[in-house]
Amino acid sequence: MATTEVEHSKDWLGARLARKEDQRLLAGDGRYLADIVLPGTLHAVFVRSEYAHARILEIDSSEARAMTGVVAIYTGADIKDVIKSMPQPVLLPNLPARYPTFWPLAIDTVKFHGEPVALVIARDKYVAEDAAESVFVDYEELEPILDPERALEADCAHVHEGDGGNEIFAMSFCGGETEQEKQANNEEVEKIFEHAAYTVKERFRVQRTGITPMEPRGVLCEWNDSDGLTAYITTQRPHIDRLALIDILDISAEKVRVIAPRDQGGGFGVKAPFYRENLIIAHAARELKRPVRWIESRYESLMNVGQERDQINTLEIAANENGKLLAVRNHCITDNGVGTTGVYWGFVMPFLGNVELPNAYTWDKGDVRLQVATTNKACLTPSRAFGHFPIRFALERAIDMIAHKMAIEPSTLRRQNLIPSLPYTSVTNEYYDSGDFLKVWDNLMDQADLSSFRAEQARAREAGRYLGIGFACGVELSGVASEQLVPMENQPGYGAATVRLDPRGKVLVFGGDAPAGQGHETTAAQVVAAEFAINPADVVLKTGDTGTTPFGAGSIGARAGSYFVSAVSDACTQLKDKITRILAHDLQIEASLQHFEFKNGEVIYLGDDTKRQSFKDIVERIIMFPINMPEGEVGGLETTAFFEAAKPMICFNADCCVVEVDIDSGEFKILRWVTSEDVGNVINPMVVDGQMHGAIVQGLSNAMFEEFIYDDQGQQLTADFEHYKLATAADVPDIEITYAPTPCPHTPLGTRGIGEGRPSSVPGALANAVCDALTPFGIEITQLPLRPNLVWKHLRDARQQSDH
Amino acid sequence: MELTDQISINLPRESVFAALNDAEILRQAIPGCEAIESTADNQFTATVSAKVGPLKARFKGQVTLSDIVVPESYSLKGEGRGGPAGHAKVQAQVRLTENNGVTLLDYEVKADIGGKLAQLGGQLVQNTAQKLAAEFFNNFEALLVPPDAPASQPSDDDGEPIKPDSAASKTRVWIVAGLATAALAAYLTLS
Numbered sequence: 002m003a004t005t006e007v008e009h010s011k012d013w014l015g016a017r018l019a020r021k022e023d024q025r026l027l028a029g030d031g032r033y034l035a036d037i038v039l040p041g042t043l044h045a046v047f048v049r050s051e052y053a054h055a056r057i058l059e060i061d062s063s064e065a066r067a068m069t070g071v072v073a074i075y076t077g078a079d080i081k082d083v084i085k086s087m088p089q090p091v092l093l094p095n096l097p098a099r100y101p102t103f104w105p106l107a108i109d110t111v112k113f114h115g116e117p118v119a120l121v122i123a124r125d126k127y128v129a130e131d132a133a134e135s136v137f138v139d140y141e142e143l144e145p146i147l148d149p150e151r152a153l154e155a156d157c158a159h160v161h162e163g164d165g166g167n168e169i170f171a172m173s174f175c176g177g178e179t180e181q182e183k184q185a186n187n188e189e190v191e192k193i194f195e196h197a198a199y200t201v202k203e204r205f206r207v208q209r210t211g212i213t214p215m216e217p218r219g220v221l222c223e224w225n226d227s228d229g230l231t232a233y234i235t236t237q238r239p240h241i242d243r244l245a246l247i248d249i250l251d252i253s254a255e256k257v258r259v260i261a262p263r264d265q266g267g268g269f270g271v272k273a274p275f276y277r278e279n280l281i282i283a284h285a286a287r288e289l290k291r292p293v294r295w296i297e298s299r300y301e302s303l304m305n306v307g308q309e310r311d312q313i314n315t316l317e318i319a320a321n322e323n324g325k326l327l328a329v330r331n332h333c334i335t336d337n338g339v340g341t342t343g344v345y346w347g348f349v350m351p352f353l354g355n356v357e358l359p360n361a362y363t364w365d366k367g368d369v370r371l372q373v374a375t376t377n378k379a380c381l382t383p384s385r386a387f388g389h390f391p392i393r394f395a396l397e398r399a400i401d402m403i404a405h406k407m408a409i410e411p412s413t414l415r416r417q418n419l420i421p422s423l424p425y426t427s428v429t430n431e432y433y434d435s436g437d438f439l440k441v442w443d444n445l446m447d448q449a450d451l452s453s454f455r456a457e458q459a460r461a462r463e464a465g466r467y468l469g470i471g472f473a474c475g476v477e478l479s480g481v482a483s484e485q486l487v488p489m490e491n492q493p494g495y496g497a498a499t500v501r502l503d504p505r506g507k508v509l510v511f512g513g514d515a516p517a518g519q520g521h522e523t524t525a526a527q528v529v530a531a532e533f534a535i536n537p538a539d540v541v542l543k544t545g546d547t548g549t550t551p552f553g554a555g556s557i558g559a560r561a562g563s564y565f566v567s568a569v570s571d572a573c574t575q576l577k578d579k580i581t582r583i584l585a586h587d588l589q590i591e592a593s594l595q596h597f598e599f600k601n602g603e604v605i606y607l608g609d610d611t612k613r614q615s616f617k618d619i620v621e622r623i624i625m626f627p628i629n630m631p632e633g634e635v636g637g638l639e640t641t642a643f644f645e646a647a648k649p650m651i652c653f654n655a656d657c658c659v660v661e662v663d664i665d666s667g668e669f670k671i672l673r674w675v676t677s678e679d680v681g682n683v684i685n686p687m688v689v690d691g692q693m694h695g696a697i698v699q700g701l702s703n704a705m706f707e708e709f710i711y712d713d714q715g716q717q718l719t720a721d722f723e724h725y726k727l728a729t730a731a732d733v734p735d736i737e738i739t740y741a742p743t744p745c746p747h748t749p750l751g752t753r754g755i756g757e758g759r760p761s762s763v764p765g766a767l768a769n770a771v772c773d774a775l776t777p778f779g780i781e782i783t784q785l786p787l788r789p790n791l792v793w794k795h796l797r798d799a800r801q802q803s804d805h
Numbered sequence: 806m807e808l809t810d811q812i813s814i815n816l817p818r819e820s821v822f823a824a825l826n827d828a829e830i831l832r833q834a835i836p837g838c839e840a841i842e843s844t845a846d847n848q849f850t851a852t853v854s855a856k857v858g859p860l861k862a863r864f865k866g867q868v869t870l871s872d873i874v875v876p877e878s879y880s881l882k883g884e885g886r887g888g889p890a891g892h893a894k895v896q897a898q899v900r901l902t903e904n905n906g907v908t909l910l911d912y913e914v915k916a917d918i919g920g921k922l923a924q925l926g927g928q929l930v931q932n933t934a935q936k937l938a939a940e941f942f943n944n945f946e947a948l949l950v951p952p953d954a955p956a957s958q959p960s961d962d963d964g965e966p967i968k969p970d971s972a973a974s975k976t977r978v979w980i981v982a983g984l985a986t987a988a989l990a991a992y993l994t995l996s
Contacts, residue, residue, distance in 0.1 A: 051892060051920035114919075134889045300924075716919045724926060 013531040014750065017687045020523045021537070022264075031264040034219040034235050035296050042221070042292040043072055045282055046129040048119040048136045049301070050111035053147070053377040053715020054160075055140035057109055060119060064135045070128035073289060074136070075120040075281065077108040084250065084284055091248040092275055092343035095488045096352065098170040101161040101375070103341045105281035111140070112160055113339045113379050114717045115304030120281055122293055145715035149336035149374035150313070160339060160375040167375040169340050170348035174355055174369040174429040190368040193328040197319035201403045204315050206784040207391030207764075209336065209709040211309035211384030212699065213727065214517070216266025217302035220279050221294035222286035229256020232283055236261045237268040238275075238555030239515050241492060243547045245275040245343060246283055261515035261545030268517035269699075270383030271306045273557050275343035303720045308709050309350060309384035310785075311336040312391040318399045324407055326400075326418045329428070330368040331358055333392065338378040347381035348373040349489055354388025357758075359427040360396055361438050361476045361653060362418045367428030377715045385699060386761040387558070394704075394785060397473040397765025401772060402781055411769065412451060412472045416442050419474075424648075432484075433476060434650045436679050437743045441653050442474065444741035445677035449657040462777075467662045468672070469774025473765030474655035477758030479681075479745065480563035482649035486554060495645040496564025497551035500529065500572040502638035504624045506617030508533065508540045510572075513553015514565050515545040519756070520688040521561055527684050528566050528750065532573035533616055534599040551641045559652070563745070563754030564644055566684060570749040572642035579638065580604060584619050586631040588612045646747040652755050653679045656697075656766035662774040667793030669771055671701075671734040678738065681745040681753030692756035693738050700763025702728035704785055775799075809913045812942075816949055818901040818908040822876035824949055825899075834944035836937050839863070847873065855887075857933045858925055862890030877901055891920025 025031055062074045081104055088100045107118050119136050123129035146152050146160050152167040160167055176186020194200055221233040230252055236242050236259070243259040246252065265272070278295060286293040297305075317330040333355055337347035355371045386393075404411035419438040426432050451470065458468045478485070486494035497513030508529050512521060521544060526537035544550060554560070578594045584604055585592040590612065598605045604619055606612035620638060627636025659673035676693065683689050706726040710718045719725040744751030768782040771792060778799040784791070814821050824830045828849065832841045841851040847870040854863050866885035873879040881897040897914040922930065 048889075051889070137888065712917075712923070714917050714919060716923045718924055720924045724924070 013527045013537060014682065014684055016527060016685065018523055018527060018537060018685055020520050020688065021526060022520065022522045026264065032262060033216055033264050033266060034221060034233055034262045037221055037233055037262065039221065039223055039292040042294055043122050043124060043289065044126040044129045045120055045122045045285065045293055045295040046126070046133040047117045047278070047295070047301070048121065048133050048138065049304070050107065050114060050116040050118050052111055052140055052142055053114045053145035053711070054143040055111050056143060057107065057111060057118065057138060058141055059137075059139040061137040061139075062119065062121075064137070065121060065132035068123075068128060068132045068135070070124040071121065071132045072124065072291075073122040073285060074132075075106060075122075075285065076118070077104055077106040080104060080106060080281065080284065081108055084280065087249065087277070087341070087343060088346075089245075089249050090491075091244050094344070094346070094349055094490050096170065096172075096349070098346065098348060099164055099166065099168065099375075100346065101164065101169075101340050103277070105277040105284075110143070110162075112341075113377050114711070114715055115301070115379055116339070117277065117281070120285065122285055122289070126296075145377040147376055147378065147711060147713070147715050149311075149334050149376055152374040152376050153334065153372055160377055164375075168372055169337050169346065169375045170352065170371070170373040172352060172355070172371050174358075174371070175367040186366065187368045190328050190330055190366045193366060194317065194319050194330065197327055198322040199320045199403050199406050200317060201399050201406065202315070202317040203395075203399060203402065203781070203783050204313060205391065205395035205398065206313050207310045207394055208785055209308050209311040209378075210703045210707040210786070211307045211382070212267075212269040212271055213303065213307050213725070214267030214269055214271050217297035217299060218272065218276065218278065218306065219294070219296040220282045221292060222283045223292040224287045224290055226290075229253070229258075230283055230287060231258045231260065232279065233260045233262060234279055235265055235272050236555070237270075237272045237515055237517060237557055239545050239547050240513065240550075240552050241344070241555060242275055242279065246279070249280055250283060250287070252287075258546070258548045260547070263543075263545060265515070265517035268556060269385045270309075270387060270557070272517065273383050273555065274345050277341065277343075299722070300720045303709075303725055304717055305379050306382045307384060308338065308379050309381050309388075310391050310703070311381060312351060312354070314392055314395040316395045316399050318396075318403055320403055320407070320414075324409060324414055324417055326362055326364055328366040328368070329359060329364050329396070331355065331370065331392070331395075333369075333371045335371070335373045335381070336378065337373045337375050338380040340375050340380050342380040342382055344490055345381075345383055350381060350383055350388030352388065353489065354390075354392045356429045356431050357389040357476070358392050358396060359429055359431070360393060361420055361474050362400075362415075363420050364428045369429055378711055379717070383557075385696065385756075386758050389758065390700075390703065390761045390764065391785075393473070393475055393761040394764040394768065397762065398768055398781070398783065401471070401769045405776075405781075410451070412446060412449075415472060415474065416446075432649050434646070434648050435743065435746055436651060436653050437741075438474075438653055440743065441655055441677045441679045441741045444739060445472070445655040445657055445675065448675045448677065448737065448739055454659065461661075467664055467774040469660050469662065469770045469772065469776075471658045471660070471766045471769025471771070471773055472656065473762040473769060474653070475758060475762035477652050477654070477755070477761070478558055479650040479652045479754040480560040481554075481558035483645060485649055492554050493552075494554055494560075494564065495643045496560060496566075496568035497553040497641065497643050498525075498565060498568035498572050499551050499639065499641040500569065500576060502576060502620045502624065504621045506535070506539065506620050508535070510540065510542045510569060511550040512542060512544045512565055512569075513551045514556040514560060516556050516561070519556065519561055520685065520691070521556075521565065524561065524566060524684045524688055525569050528569045529573055532570060532577065532599065534601055534603070535616060551643070557757070559754030559757035561754060562680070562684065562689075562752045563646075563650055563748060566750060566752055567644040567748045568642045571644050572640050574749070575640045575642060576638055579634075580619055580623065583623055583631060583634060584614060586634075587614070587619075587622070587629075644749075648747070650745055650747055650753060652681065652753040654759060654762060656762050658766040658770040660767070660770040660774055662771055662792065664775070664778075664796055667789040667791070667796060669774070669789065669792060671767070671770075673737070674734045675737045676739060678740050678755070679742050679753070680740065680755040681742055681748070682751035683740070683742070684750070684752060689755060690738055693759060694736055696756055696759030697736055697763055698728055698733050700760030701733055701767065703760065704764035704767050704787055706732070706786060706788075708786055809911070812910040812912075814908045814910060814946070815906075816908055817906055818903040819876045820949060821908045821910065822901055824945070826870075830945070830948055834941050834948055836940045836944070847871065855933075855937065857890075857922065858929045860887075860890045860921060860925065862887035864890075887920070887922065889921065891918060891922030893918045893922075
């Protein structure tokens with residue numbers, strides 16, 4: 002590991018330290034789920050529906066059963082009376098919704114292309130694949146329901162029979178609790194729109210897209226009657242998955258252990274839900290009393306998970322003659338898909354997305370309504386920028402559009418309406434704890450140098466070249482507090498860490514989260530090193546094993562830099578307190594933590610620096626030689642801390658994009674991407690830069706390329722990377738990341754959690770830049786993906802109109 | 806997916822029409838055809854093995870002909886299923902016209918394909934369809950026009966002999982290959 006020389010231990014905070022995990026990952030020594038080998042493991046392959054909506058007439062698995070090496074075949078009929086149906090309370094949010102009933106394998110009817118119909122288990126993967134292909138399923142096709150707006154109409158057939166409708170979830174977010182209060186609010190909003198000097202109303206469409214982790218899902222389950230179930234799962238939330246397995250499979254809680262492998266090839270939200278595949282694999286391992294594993298193929302992965310966004314936002318904003326934003330009104334319709342994914346169900350994302358609609362602006366009033374429609378498509382699953390990627394695109398575009406009407410710089414309009422001081426509660430009742438939006442914005446504008454750009458743009462236009470500049474910003478959650486997570490998902494939000502000191506002076510940290518590449522091992526080590534004034538190389542982080550780690554909500558929602566490291570820091574503080582109590586006793590002085598400094602591997606009494614002891618010696622003394630102790634003290638140095646701030650916390654960022662558009666072809670090239678970030682105090686700038694790079698590239702890839710496509714029969718046509726295009730290195734610009742931080746006053750280290758919501762301001766900045774370049778044509782982009790053909794169509798239409 | 810094309814066949818249309826409804830000729834002409842059977846009036850079932858890119862599958866299909874006007878036209882409705890490889894639903898209109906002993910076959914096809922086949926992507930599937938169609942056409946012609954048979958020499962309006970354009974026909978996207986057969990649906994799956 003490359004180490005940076007630091008003079009003071011506190012300087013470990015902010016050090017650009019090479020990531021501890023990269024040594025093994027880059028050397029090919031990472032150990033992912035598929036690398037875990039248990040003797041006698043059986044391999045499972047799912048037979049999946051090839052129709053979007055069909056009745057299962059017959060499943061003939063006789064040929065498969067007769068194949069040598071096939072051990073078991075499960076169909077819906079085999080498990081219907083054995084495994085509880087979902088939903089079960091453990092996977093339900095605290096949100097009233099029309100939750101569908103389903104089992105891990107389809108019963109009677111398949112409801113999306115790719116739904117598991119049967120499970121084939123064999124001695125190896127090859128036999129299992131062959132056997133799965135010989136399972137004959139006879140279907141009677143049914144009309145698929147594919148259009149979310151049509152699905153919400155009263156006369157539309159229902160995706161889930163006997164369900165009373167396809168509206169799985171609906172909510173309005175502004176104007177009080179009672180119907181009367183809401184109505185009064187909405188009338189006030191209507192009045193504002195009637196009298197406002199400027200209004201914009203537009204229908205914004207964002208396609209079905211999301212995230213495709215490098216490592217797809219997988220699960221390996223082992224059962225024995227004495228220990229029960231051990232389940233290795235690619236998951237961001239092992240503790241939540243454990244509860245789901247306990248409750249749904251009716252296994253006594255002490256007999257279930259879930260292990261998220263230390264190395265996971267990305268989560269980004271896809272590995273946050275609890276999936277039906279996990280249940281049936283665990284059930285099979287229990288029945289067969291042999292290890293069973295399922296490793297998802299890329300094909301299955303693209304068919305089943307990582308699909309998000311997919312919203313129609315009819316958004317209106319109003320401003321007065323001075324450019325003050327007055328009111329925001331949105332009607333969001335989300336295409337939920339089938340709605341059979343535990344914890345999130347497809348609609349928790351747009352729920353939170355609509356809460357986050359107001360962004361960083363001061364609105365007097367808001368009227369925000371959400372309707373989520375069940376359709377015969379894969380269920381939406383979480384993806385970084387959870388629920389609000391399309392909404393932020395819509396809002397940031399609408400702000401540019403209203404600025405165009407006012408004939409003022411969109412960046413000026415933004416700055417004028419940014420929330421000037423925090424804390425602040427938005428019109429959708431979201432709490433913004435701290436930060437300085439204007440500082441972040443002004444830093445961005447310094448970097449962007451708008452006046453120089455406008456001069457360059459004018460020169461370029463004279464030469465027949467079309468340059469444009471676009472801006473957008475985003476308030477993002479810094480972790481998800483219990484105050485948000487309990488109502489949303491019925492789960493706690495606190496961060497959890499156990500810090501265990503070793504008699505040789507080393508430190509072992511156990512985290513309740515389950516990282517998937519974010520660099521927790523390095524950031525946690527830097528925090529511990531800073532607290533104890535030791536080297537980060539002496540600190541090891543263990544995560545993912547519910548048998549050894551404290552209960553935590555998991556690696557979701559930018560919790561590492563906020564909740565997790567804060568728990569680590571708090572645990573270290575508790576241990577430092579004990580160390581100094583005992584050291585003071587040994588030194589025969591009256592002193593406590595505040596009178597000592599931890600420095601360069603020593604604990605030094607500030608009143609007399611001849612009174613000191615090496616960290617290693619005092620740790621060994623307390624753990625190994627607990628005699629002559631202060632009254633009431635016992636030996637040992639290990640503690641678990643849980644961290645939760647009193648209120649939810651946020652971070653803030655802003656983007657500037659510069660493009661050049663070819664007005665003949667519609668092609669555009671990003672010339673510059675500049676950001677300004679408030680991430681609070683930074684523990685490792687390399688890790689934070691990496692989060693920003695990844696998030697912005699994801700945002701661009703979602704905005705420009707990626708799209709899950711279903712044809713008019715509900716066939717999913719984008720199940721490989723030839724048809725589901727991701728951005729490559731050649732497609733993305735150099736990203737200039739700059740920081741304008743305000744330390745978070747609510748975390749012990751002043752840090753903020755970052756990275757989760759970060760993609761959401763990207764499509765707005767990009768589309769605003771393209772529209773700015775095309776100002777002479779008056780083009781306003783209202784849909785994604787933003788591809789050259791879309792730009793070309795707008796240009797063609799604009800030219801046709803000007804011809805008439 | 807919608808397809809239209811025109812094919813010329815160097816035979817009178819009565820012969821073409823009859824051959825398109827002759828299960829045995831079709832069985833021999835369709836590449837990979839394992840079985841074909843007339844299950845009822847104007848109804849066929851067939852089994853065909855085909856390979857498309859990475860997918861190898863045995864397609865079972867069923868086709869019903871209707872609106873038959875001998876020897877001018879008919880409509881067709883079919884369904885083919887290749888198990889895990891995918892499936893297709895097909896509707897087609899076929900029209901035969903004759904000019905100086907040469908039959909022109911016009912067709913319009915609408916096909917819905919599903920499963921893995923639909924996801925392979927247009928180019929691969931299209932290429933395979935072309936290859937299979939050319940093969941079918943070769944076989945079909947060979948069966949109906951033995952090489953040593955005395956060829957009648959059709960002529961056009963100017964009295965010039967019309968050369969059978971079999972080379973061009975072979976390379977055409979000849980989706981109609983399966984049109985009149987129970988294996989047809991499987992074919993259209995491939996096109």
